[in-house]
Amino acid sequence: MIGRCSYYYRASFSCATRLNFSTCSLTKSVCIHDEDCGDFLPWLRRKSGTDISSFLSIGNSSTYGRYLFASKCIYTGDSILKVPCSVDSEWAPYISRLPRLGELNSTIFWSNDDLEMIEKSSIYEETIRHNIQIEEDFLALKPALQHFPSFFQEVTLKEFRHAYGLVSSRAWTSMKGVSMIPFADFLNHDGISEADVLCDETKQLSEVIADRDYAPGDQVMIRYGKFSNRTLLLDFGFTLADNVYEQVQIKLDIPHHDPLRSMKMDLLCQHSTPVLEDDNAFSSCGNSFMIKQVKLGSRKGRGIPQALRAFARVICSTSSQELSDLAIEAAKTDGRLARQPLQDKDKELQAHQFLLSRINQLIENHDVAMESLAVPSSPCMSNKHSLRRKLARDLLNGELVVLKSAGAWLKNYCDSL
Known part of the structure; x- marks a missing residue:
């Protein structure tokens, strides 16, 4: 299964051209530790050979999924997260924490009945074009997958679309190409935040610098971009009730x-x-x-x-x-x-x-x-x-x-x- 998922990601990387992370926006909330992720940061620390973050913990919500919150006081200008570029996204402890099949809400996963609700918006036609492109990509890759049935098993269009959605919503583009950034993609979106994921080619790592102070228990957020709700819904599966970039x-x-x-x-x-x-x-x-x-x-x-x-x-x-x-x-x-x-x-x-x-x-x-x-x-x-x-x-x-x-x-x- 790991090789299968990893192949999906590599096959879909060409479709992701910018920083796209998690699939919903949250305000401050009561933060509950995600017990299932207790071994995730220790694993990531061992894999990268360095401490990823001493400021952040992983929370989980039945409504919004995984997110990151402050485990201690954070002050403006603190480096709250560093992920070495050598950390790859092909390992099970990371993949298993990504949204599962059926848990994504970007419009490429909507049924025809769902899409009728947004037929009057241009996102309707964009979603149709996007799905056509995904199917064409899948049909182009299918013959190659069939050459290795014992390794890839039977890959369906539904599974491919899921992998496509994961990568296109969570991939970061740098001078060296497109990559997944473990842990960083648990950060949710705040439209007024000035924080972003920075790629330092010299240090060979991705870094997040806090743009405000956080008290322990506050959810820590970044801005994915100055995106309209159409973009947020198509790429990430959420909207903002009052989007200044509409x-x-x-x-x-x-x-x-x-x-x-x-x-x-x-x-x-x-x-x-x-x-x-x-x-x-x-x-x-x-x-x-x-x-x-x-x-x-x-x-x-x-x-x-x-x-x-x-x-x-x-x-x-x-x-x-x-x-x-x-x-x-x-x-x-x-x-x-x-x-x-x-x-x-x-x-x-x-x-x-x-x-x-x-x-x-x-x-x-x-x-x-x-x-x-x-x-x-x-x-x-x-x-x-x-x-x-x-x-x-x-x-x-x-x-x-x-x-x-x-x-x-x-x-x-x-x-x-």
Whole structure:
């Protein structure tokens, strides 16, 4: 079994491109020692030849799984964890402490019924693409696995997806590649923390420096990244009720019946809107944009990408002369297309009303989805499905906040023209 798990990890490493750790976020709680992990730190100390941490202990919760808490006072600037790079993830005492099959809640493990709850969010399509990629990877590897039946036994897609989820949520990328970091991946996420896992190539170790003081019994946390709930849910299987890094993906298309469609597409290509890469490293074409929350009273609408507003101006152009004028204007400036308000206020109003209508449609869709999730849980509903309903509500509610802020700004902008 150890060789089997280890192979899954090596096979999946290419899919993990950043620091991804545990699968839920916790605030301070009553910390209960994990008796099953009593031998884990002594084993890790023997394996690494050094003390990993004298500050941290392992706790366990039936609701949230394993986490780390302070076993004594920690002060800002203390080095609370050091894991030598020589420590590999192939040993049973580490693997046996990772979440088991069925215990992960990232959306790649959701059923079709579960996924319907988040169909109005872009994470729905991302999850489908992610699962297609996982299945393709599995089918590519399967012939190699079948060459060693006595060693790998019968590897199923379900088991491969589980291994993929473990690695993609817990792998750290350094200059020397991707690796698992035992013990460090018990640290849970705090969106406002400034602590991170640092990789010191000179010392050949990974280290965590405390960003605040902790009293004995406090849970010690780090920040995985400045991630939206969409990323947290897809990669880690949890959400934050009030995520300051929330964002929403919006996609615009030039209608196929538009007589100027070909000319508009050529123009956009020549003055290419940058190909986007979101939190999950999904590349999207130039008609996808990330909206962040727009602060009340914002004059420039920061949070609504200028490239999105430019795209709307191009879409709403109705003559080849207008498109030529946009191309000439871009050539005279920095090459970026339609980044300034149109001189024709009626056209500028039309472009932003188009955006507002698209935002309002997304708001309406999210409102309907939220209403369906507000129905009380059925007594026969499983705990897992109930948890995923809560995750779906957090996701959609956070996106609603962003969409409504963008809609309010666009309405004010239109009213001012």
